[in-house]
Amino acid sequence: MKSARLVSILLLLQTRGRMTAAQLAEELEVSVRTVYRDVEALGAAGVPLYGDAGHAGGYRLLDGYRTRLTGLTAGEAEALFLAGAPGPAAELGLGPVLAAAQLKVRAALPPELRGHADRVSGRFHLDAPGWYADAEQTPYLSAVAGAVWDSRILHTVYRRWREPTDVERRMEPYGLVLKAGRWYVVAGPGPRTFRVDQILRLTVSDEEFTRPDDFDLAAYWTAYQRDFHDRLYRGEAVVRLAPGVRLTGPAGAAVQANGRAEPDGWTRATVPVESLDHAHDTFLRLGTGIEVLEPPELRERIARTVTELAARYGNSTATGGN
The missing domain is CATH 1.10.10.10 (Winged helix-like DNA-binding domain superfamily/Winged helix DNA-binding domain)
Structure with a gap:
């Protein structure tokens, strides 16, 4: 228009x-x-x-001329206030700044759009972290964010999963990513991805670094996730699913892509699995709603577990461990 x-x-x-x-x-x-x-x-x-x-x-x-935000559509005003997630902003030390910015934008909106924005704020709330998990402690998040903004080199002690667990790392922080309630810093050289909550000690250097002109944080993160899933799901399993039973994530997508209905109403599909341990635990949660056909070692392991459970619960009277 x-x-x-x-x-x-x-x-x-x-x-x-x-x-x-x-x-x-x-x-x-x-x-x-x-x-x-x-x-x-x-x-x-x-x-x-x-x-x-x-x-x-x-x-x-003309110098000094400023336009009010009267050109915003209702949808744009709603999106603006919905995008301002207070939790992540507060973690970055920007909570008061976000509140002040929203107040100024709200004051500049005409009455009808102000009403749209207020309605969104009252009806939608973004809460990124998942259920059943304690919030990650990230005492150095604000310092890392400052180093990202000012292009300052970080000297850290970082905890990784393999030995030696605690290692010194020099980081050139290119950007921060919030994924499922957890903060990650993407840093050079490399670049590589690090969990902010695993930084044990941190010193912000006075030394500056030059961020690559062609580095695109969003594009990097998309490629990183794709590579992560490719490395994570290296195995496959052939399963049968009872009517109404659904798998989630990459396994669910695989069922949608290659699943085929069988005469008894079940669905047969080949799905990616992270490991035998992970597949064993995941498939057992579905109870009688799934049958594992391949690989043989996964089928046999689930069968042993089911046999042990049947023996344990075979008596109608609980023994209480006596």
């Missing part, structure tokens, strides 16, 4: 300063001719917008 595009031009010039018609056209994905018409419309509406000719020219707003 033209009105939304005009607001976008104002906000772009307000945040970036001088921009050429070609730059605005590329940003808005329209023609240069359309930008010329939009600029004329803004000028006719009284917006103090000026065009400078020459190689270093472009459009700019």
